Amino acid sequence: MNKLLLVVGLSATLALTGCTTFDPYTGEEKTSNTAKGAGIGAGTALVVSYLANKDKSSSERQKRMLRDAGIGAIVGGGVGYYMDTQEAKLRKQLRGTGVSVERDGDNINLIMPGNITFPTDGSNLRADFHSVLDSVALVLDEYEKTIIVVAGYTDSRGSDSYNQSLSERRAQAVADYLKSKEIIPARFEIVGFGERNPIADNSTAEGRSLNRRVELSLVPITE
Numbered sequence: 001m002n003k004l005l006l007v008v009g010l011s012a013t014l015a016l017t018g019c020t021t022f023d024p025y026t027g028e029e030k031t032s033n034t035a036k037g038a039g040i041g042a043g044t045a046l047v048v049s050y051l052a053n054k055d056k057s058s059s060e061r062q063k064r065m066l067r068d069a070g071i072g073a074i075v076g077g078g079v080g081y082y083m084d085t086q087e088a089k090l091r092k093q094l095r096g097t098g099v100s101v102e103r104d105g106d107n108i109n110l111i112m113p114g115n116i117t118f119p120t121d122g123s124n125l126r127a128d129f130h131s132v133l134d135s136v137a138l139v140l141d142e143y144e145k146t147i148i149v150v151a152g153y154t155d156s157r158g159s160d161s162y163n164q165s166l167s168e169r170r171a172q173a174v175a176d177y178l179k180s181k182e183i184i185p186a187r188f189e190i191v192g193f194g195e196r197n198p199i200a201d202n203s204t205a206e207g208r209s210l211n212r213r214v215e216l217s218l219v220p221i222t223e
Helices: 003-014 033-038 042-052 056-068 079-094 127-142 160-180 205-211
Strands: 019-022 100-104 107-113 146-153 188-192 213-220
Touching: 042 107, 042 146, 042 188, 042 213, 079 100, 079 107, 079 127, 079 213, 107 127, 127 160, 146 160, 160 188, 160 213
Parallel strands: 146 188
Antiparallel strands: 019 100, 100 107, 107 213, 146 213
């Protein structure tokens, strides 16, 4: 049985309990108000559930593409160390950018708020965010033994169909930029979750701002 599914299943059970969030400006561990209110690991839970329930033929196709690209699995008990070192490099690269780094079991989640990634109601990346994604790409290229799930989210304003489309376009824009930096396309899963899974209160402007986001979930590839 592919151990990736075991990682996915375990992560889903830990999503609301084992999360560590680091202040993007200091790199220090913190407990955010968002986490207190809604459970900051919920995004990871949704992602790992999505991976676990993917169509079998799609999963097999992705594994074949990864093999063809020469990407091997993390062997033995080295998963934790591999993700630890990757997390440390991401935190160093992203300090001061406004992007939060969340650790959930053996998965890493990068939370990219909408106010620094896209213009209001738009899906074209802000030019001043390119350098941030360049820093992310450097680490993703070095640590290639991960599936990269790019997930878009919106607030609750607007229709369900519009929000779903916007979340998909924003996730695609981030993925396309990273692919342009020669990150292997087979590593990517791109999904929009629309207004599902809010991490803050949609009845406030501050809460809506937090809910408009793109998240990158890095899931280790194991055998």
